Amino acid sequence: MTLIWKALIHKNRDGRAGIQAASPRLSFLVSASYFKNLSRHRKGYIFWSLFGGEEEVSRLKEIRIHGRGGQGSVTAAELIAIAAFEDKRFSQAFPAFGVERRGAPVMAFVRIADKPIRIRSQVYEPDYVVVQDVSLLDVVNVASGLKPDGKIIINTDKPKDDLSLKTDAEVITIDATKIAMETLGRPIVNTIMLGAFCKATKEVSLESINKAISERFKGDLGKKNLLAIKTAYERVA
Amino acid sequence: MMKVVEGSYAVAHAAMCCSPDVVSAYPITPQTHIVEHLSQMVADGELDAEFLTVDSEFSALSVLVGASAMGARCYSSTTSQGLALMYEVLYNVSGLRMPVVMTVANRALGAPLNIWNDQQDSVGARDVGWLQLYVENVQEAVDTTPQAYKIAEDMGILTPIMVCMDGFILTHVYEPVELLDKEKVAGFLPAFKPEYVLDPANPKTIGAFADPSTYTEFRYLQFDAQQKALAKIEAVAKEFQETFGRTFGGLIDTYQAEDAEIVLVTMGSVIGTIKDAIDEMRAEGIKVGLVKVRSYRPFPVQALRKALKDAGVIAVIEKDVSIGNEAGLVTDLKAAFYNSKIRTPIIGFTAGLGGRDITVKDIRKITEKASAARKGIESEFEFLDLRTEILP
Numbered sequence: 001m002t003l004i005w006k007a008l009i010h011k012n013r014d015g016r017a018g019i020q021a022a023s024p025r026l027s028f029l030v031s032a033s034y035f036k037n038l039s040r041h042r043k044g045y046i047f048w049s050l051f052g053g054e055e056e057v058s059r060l061k062e063i064r065i066h067g068r069g070g071q072g073s074v075t076a077a078e079l080i081a082i083a084a085f086e087d088k089r090f091s092q093a094f095p096a097f098g099v100e101r102r103g104a105p106v107m108a109f110v111r112i113a114d115k116p117i118r119i120r121s122q123v124y125e126p127d128y129v130v131v132q133d134v135s136l137l138d139v140v141n142v143a144s145g146l147k148p149d150g151k152i153i154i155n156t157d158k159p160k161d162d163l164s165l166k167t168d169a170e171v172i173t174i175d176a177t178k179i180a181m182e183t184l185g186r187p188i189v190n191t192i193m194l195g196a197f198c199k200a201t202k203e204v205s206l207e208s209i210n211k212a213i214s215e216r217f218k219g220d221l222g223k224k225n226l227l228a229i230k231t232a233y234e235r236v237a
Numbered sequence: 238m239m240k241v242v243e244g245s246y247a248v249a250h251a252a253m254c255c256s257p258d259v260v261s262a263y264p265i266t267p268q269t270h271i272v273e274h275l276s277q278m279v280a281d282g283e284l285d286a287e288f289l290t291v292d293s294e295f296s297a298l299s300v301l302v303g304a305s306a307m308g309a310r311c312y313s314s315t316t317s318q319g320l321a322l323m324y325e326v327l328y329n330v331s332g333l334r335m336p337v338v339m340t341v342a343n344r345a346l347g348a349p350l351n352i353w354n355d356q357q358d359s360v361g362a363r364d365v366g367w368l369q370l371y372v373e374n375v376q377e378a379v380d381t382t383p384q385a386y387k388i389a390e391d392m393g394i395l396t397p398i399m400v401c402m403d404g405f406i407l408t409h410v411y412e413p414v415e416l417l418d419k420e421k422v423a424g425f426l427p428a429f430k431p432e433y434v435l436d437p438a439n440p441k442t443i444g445a446f447a448d449p450s451t452y453t454e455f456r457y458l459q460f461d462a463q464q465k466a467l468a469k470i471e472a473v474a475k476e477f478q479e480t481f482g483r484t485f486g487g488l489i490d491t492y493q494a495e496d497a498e499i500v501l502v503t504m505g506s507v508i509g510t511i512k513d514a515i516d517e518m519r520a521e522g523i524k525v526g527l528v529k530v531r532s533y534r535p536f537p538v539q540a541l542r543k544a545l546k547d548a549g550v551i552a553v554i555e556k557d558v559s560i561g562n563e564a565g566l567v568t569d570l571k572a573a574f575y576n577s578k579i580r581t582p583i584i585g586f587t588a589g590l591g592g593r594d595i596t597v598k599d600i601r602k603i604t605e606k607a608s609a610a611r612k613g614i615e616s617e618f619e620f621l622d623l624r625t626e627i628l629p
Binding site for chain 1: 239240241243352353354374405406409410411412413506507508509510512513592594595596597
């Protein structure tokens, strides 16, 4: 029965519920006016339970980005959120609020889900971690709370076995600084790490990341960043 | 169309859609990007307004006293110490019955110096005569902005209003938001046409002296206007819903509260986390629900009595403390029930002070404590997650 309901119920992305009959034969099962007459919260509850609450929650993906002040960690988080939304999913990005100083360790968070995101707490058990600067490994426990089946993507020129990292999660390394020097001519790695994130996790599409980048960086800078992302995407296995 | 934008931008855009004539702000810390974006909109010709940057928050609001007296629609935004520095002018704006709308990005007050989120700033200003609406997400902050003007500018109310949104948590988040359409807002919110304005051709005094024979009546009229605002806030939320298809409640809102034995009462952005926690606990059979206080001033006594009459126990969660006696929301709620037939136990928690994170686990802990309080209250009020190990 749940399956039938699931087929019938379609949740619009603006959070309001709509109803789609899966086939004319089934449409008698659900009447729009029946739902209309329910209270807003009862409706929400029915949708929630029919939609398979558990399943939905498990599809929530949490990302933590570590960087140093000035490395564009917050911008990277924003761009992931924009790209995920472009992919027709819901997203939320926010910095770990602090007194930002250039060079100081900073964090930014992203959530991606298939339904509107309500939770506002920080991310403690991420599915993915992105580390923009390998020197942070000496000062921050970047793998803190990382799920064992998660992934951590680190900008480094060292092989991953040389990194002192305590995690059961998959470790992915990329020499983003080198790519940045090749493509941008400056050691700014945030967009390159996005290319690596995109390939390693498949949580956002390359097209959407490219679109988000093109809207943020215009002209020559935009073109260079697109090339940087493409290079990173290709270098991640 | 929905778009992923920063909370501050979304609110600036909403303020722009309300076509204010004058925007005045102190542009340096503590401030948010809200006025920065508005300044850009004025520079780009997107907003035809006088944008004034002044030397302090005291001046920022004082400028709006003058502008409002001339009949201008006024907007400002501030936070924490900035709101504190406005304190004297807050009373002048409300006492002069000027319908100024101000976004308060809720942040902690020093000392100790702290820049992070809590609601001490605006809850501490609950008695200054302004209406206060608290929002749970960026979309509600956007939608509440034109509603605020419509409520404030009602001729029977003429009272300034603070739209309170959690600093950082909502001002700095990027999330999908439906930005307002300026023309549609113009249809919803008619131009401001005040009855009394300063006009050299028709001189009058605004802000005259009131001696003991009339001062009480001025305060009574303000009090009465806030009572009238109770119905107006509901009506405007409803009208907004009819026009724009969205609502986040009028005076209050509820979530899973109908059959709830344990009801959590709160304001602001923690509501999102609470809703997730409620879903988790409901799946385990715990009958817990939420009553959101959207309007803190006026305090919706009747609406809260109605929404909470069947609760087995009530736990209030708030990001402020009334140093010397519990905290704002919990004392107001207890007072609202004292002369009613409701004898539900009420316990209060202050949480999230100075930016301390509130997690789903914290909400579960509060719910457990509330559940235990049904058998007898052990602690009427407490600081959640107090780090006793660092106390002297």
